[in-house]
Amino acid sequence: MIRHKSKRKRRNIGKPQKLRITSMMDILTVLLLFLLKSFVAEGEVVTPVPGVELPVSASKDQPVATLVVAVSETDILLGSELISTVREVIEGTGMKIEPLAARLAEAKEKQDEIAALRGTPNDDSEGQITIQGDREIPFQVLQKVMYTCQQSGFASISLAVIKI
Amino acid sequence: MLNRRKQTAVGELVRDDLEVLPLMNLFVVLIPMLLLSAVFVEMSVIRMNLPFEVATEEQNEIDGIEENLLLAVTIREEQFVIEGKMIPTTAVPRGGENERRELQAALESVAGAHPENEEIMIIAEAETKYDTIIGVMDVVRAAGLPQISLLGANHR
Numbered sequence: 177m178i179r180h181k182s183k184r185k186r187r188n189i190g191k192p193q194k195l196r197i198t199s200m201m202d203i204l205t206v207l208l209l210f211l212l213k214s215f216v217a218e219g220e221v222v223t224p225v226p227g228v229e230l231p232v233s234a235s236k237d238q239p240v241a242t243l244v245v246a247v248s249e250t251d252i253l254l255g256s257e258l259i260s261t262v263r264e265v266i267e268g269t270g271m272k273i274e275p276l277a278a279r280l281a282e283a284k285e286k287q288d289e290i291a292a293l294r295g296t297p298n299d300d301s302e303g304q305i306t307i308q309g310d311r312e313i314p315f316q317v318l319q320k321v322m323y324t325c326q327q328s329g330f331a332s333i334s335l336a337v338i339k340i
Numbered sequence: 341m342l343n344r345r346k347q348t349a350v351g352e353l354v355r356d357d358l359e360v361l362p363l364m365n366l367f368v369v370l371i372p373m374l375l376l377s378a379v380f381v382e383m384s385v386i387r388m389n390l391p392f393e394v395a396t397e398e399q400n401e402i403d404g405i406e407e408n409l410l411l412a413v414t415i416r417e418e419q420f421v422i423e424g425k426m427i428p429t430t431a432v433p434r435g436g437e438n439e440r441r442e443l444q445a446a447l448e449s450v451a452g453a454h455p456e457n458e459e460i461m462i463i464a465e466a467e468t469k470y471d472t473i474i475g476v477m478d479v480v481r482a483a484g485l486p487q488i489s490l491l492g493a494n495h496r
Contacts, residue, residue, distance in 0.1 A: 197360060197364065198358075198360070200364075201360055201363065201364070201367075204364075204367040204371065205367075207371060208367060208370060208371060208374070211371065211374035211375065211378055212374065214378055222383050222385075224381070224383065230383070231470060231471040231474040231475070232474075233384070233386060233474050233475075233477070233478050234478050234481075234482070235384050235385065235386045235478070235481075236384055237384050237385045237386065237387055238384065238385070239383050239384060239385045240385075306385060309470045310470065311469065311470055311471035311474075312469055312470070312471065313469070313470045314466060314467045314468065314469065314470075315464040315465065315466060315467070315468040315469075315470065315473060315492060316466035316467070316492070318470055318473075319492050322388075322390065325390075326390040331389060331390045332387070332388075332389055332390075333387075333388045333389075333390060334385035334386065334387050334388070335385060335386040335388065335474070336383055336384075336385050337383070337384055337385065337386060337474060338381050338382070338383060338384075339381075339382040339383065339384045
């Protein structure tokens with residue numbers, strides 16, 4: 177009997193052993209569930225606009241899905257559409273940024289139309305706007321952008337930041 | 341002897357590992373995909389409400405703050421200046437590593453002396469960087485003054 181067992185062992189030495197991956201599977205399963213959860217929970221409410229380096233803040237307010245005005249070091253965008261350049265804004269006289277105001281007015285009209293069709297005029301996202309400003313932009317640009325937003329009917333402004 | 345051998349062979353077949361390789365293949369594809377799409381920088385927002393009718397800074401300044409402390413912190417290039425009615429004007433030099441901590445300490449002493457006041461104005465110059473303003477807003481909130489107004493210094 178003993179001889180028989182040892183014989184069998186010896187026979188197994190030559191055979192290719194199976195890789196034991198059960199423990200790795202455990203890790204991967206946990207990782208997969210974790211990633212799936214964060215993927216669902218986050219939802220892409222606000223995506224950072226490329227080329228804009230947001231400032232860091234301790235604010236804990238959750239971002240909401242709204243219209244986004246992005247102010248990079250050189251350009252001003254509404255959604256993904258180029259509206260104006262920062263230099264034009266700095267050089268321009270007056271507080272209002274005309275091209276931005278025009279586009280915002282259109283967007284506002286569209287929002288109002290949708291709200292009217294829905295029959296819910298007091299929609300949460302109405303009149304809300306998110307400003308994603310680069311950390312290097314001067315205050316005068318931000319001031320003009322905020323003023324323009326307010327004048328176009330978007331008085332509830334959220335400044336996007338990166339959470340510490 | 342032969343019989344026994346057969347039995348062990350059957351036993352081995354039952355004890356064999358699960359066939360997890362296809363699942364592995366799936367994971368190998370899914371995990372990089374999810375890792376790529378995962379958001380590691382969490383974003384948040386600072387909410388601001390602007391008055392609807394008139395949004396000029398002058399109006400903000402007048403709005404119902406007569407009996408108030410009129411507390412204001414001005415961001416200048418080389419210093420933060422804390423001003424207000426009934427409090428001594430304090431200047432906190434900028435540029436040091438502890439500028440934010442010093443500003444917070446100064447603001448906390450003011451807020452401690454006037455606990456009923458929750459309002460503060462942040463006055464920024466035209467060239468003040470957005471990052472600095474957000475930083476000061478954080479400091480001000482941490483110092484216990486959550487009602488922030490943002491104004492522009494007269495630069496015209």
